[in-house]
Amino acid sequence: MYFLYFDPGLGAMIIQGLVAFAAGILLFSKGVMYKIKGLFGLNKEEEDTYDSIDIDQTDDDEATEK
């Protein structure tokens, strides 16, 4: 159950499939480009505090228990 204290927007709910479809194609082509560039050694490593959307979980207790 969700506590909806704001309007998520019906339109916004409906079009997410389309948005995801476009995003999927983009991410796929980006991945392909990355691999092609990699073959020629053209990939630049960027330095930023927000480099990746995935957070580092390696130092979790959960991970060390395994």
Next chain:
Amino acid sequence: MKQQKSNTTHEASFRDPSGYMFYDGDALRRQVNPIYFKQYHALKEQGIFKTLIKNKLLIAHQETAVSDDGIVITPEPIPFITNPYEWSFEQYKHAALHTLQVHKFALSKGFILKDASAYNITFHKGKPIFIDTLSFDFYKEGEPWRAYKQFITHFFGPLVLAKHHGAKVFQMMQTHIDGIPMDLIASMLPSKTKLSPTLYTNIHLLAKAEGKHNKDYKAETKTVSLSLKAQNNIIDSLFDYIKKLSIEETTEWGDYYTKTNYEKAAFANKAAIIKEWVSEEQPKKLIDVGGNDGTFAREVLPTVPDVLVTDIDPEAVGQNYKLAIKNKEQNMLAFVCDVLQPAPGIGFNNTERDSLITRLQNYAPDVTMALALIHHITLSGNVPFVKSAQFFASFSHTLLIEFPKREDTWVASLLMRKREFIQHFDFYNEAEFEAGYGKLFTIEKKIAVAGTERVMYLMKRK
């Protein structure tokens, strides 16, 4: 000066029925209502809170009371809350990326961010931090992201607008507490943005869909399904897009310190006075109003546990923020503020988000610095001395203020711009300045900065 806040509910947390914030004396605590117990326990037991806190994504908290009627958690105190309309482009961008990181992590553990309000983020110890501990809910298989539109109106839209119109568009968040309306975002973007698949789908198409369904009074609860993979694609692609966003803005001040009339020796003289006077006060909290990129505040940063630096120029604030990250400074908080129009109280009852002055009064800085600022307030803003003195006196008892004399090149240039009205500004001189500020402050120290046409004052509120 501090407002009495014991046992009052915080004005910003009435929307979410999961719980609310309240003041217990001076401590700010969060009540978790029974309706949210299931989520709270799951988040706690599955170590979600722990991982988020460990990775500095979520503000740390302690469980301080447990009963059947509610659980009370006490978050780590944050000395000063800044709001989205006070962030530079870099800060806004990091806040958006931070939100996506939190949501993505939650998704990987079977949870979602149930709202993506920009007010869930503030800056603490030099970095963005998620502060709404109760913003998580269970992920339901196939459910689209309910906070998607909110993320666009609070984060993605403003950021893309800023790319095209500059960071000043963030000011629009002041008049739109629930985010900039979709149709407004779409209409303010150049039509070439329709050619970008990311902008076309996330903004133009969304605005269209929202416009179409807005008039739907039947309140249909049409169920739409979206796979987890698809949802991850949306947020991954938003993350990638935002990460690459940048703005080209020429700053109001930019290389201020190289282009102004500072000579190295004069700069050092001024810095020495500041260091000496500030160290004598031994402040715990200090604010530098109009502090540009924090150059002078950094002179005292090692000795003051908490420092705020404001400037009217988002670019200078952005540079300060980046520098603080680079230097790993945890006690430097930069934000945008126009002294001539400080952020008002906004939202329901005008109390949901406190005005800048209220927040500064609660923060109660031990020392306020106003360097090379008074000529801008007085001559650009036409603010009489006693009025600006009232502004500083409203939140500070110790004021370290620099007065550039008429002979200073900056002042001369500002006066020149007055053209035939120049004689209306004859009052701009040391004697009038001292008389105006003398009504509210006692001048304790006064010294000319060698090598400049500037005078430094240390004043105490009467």
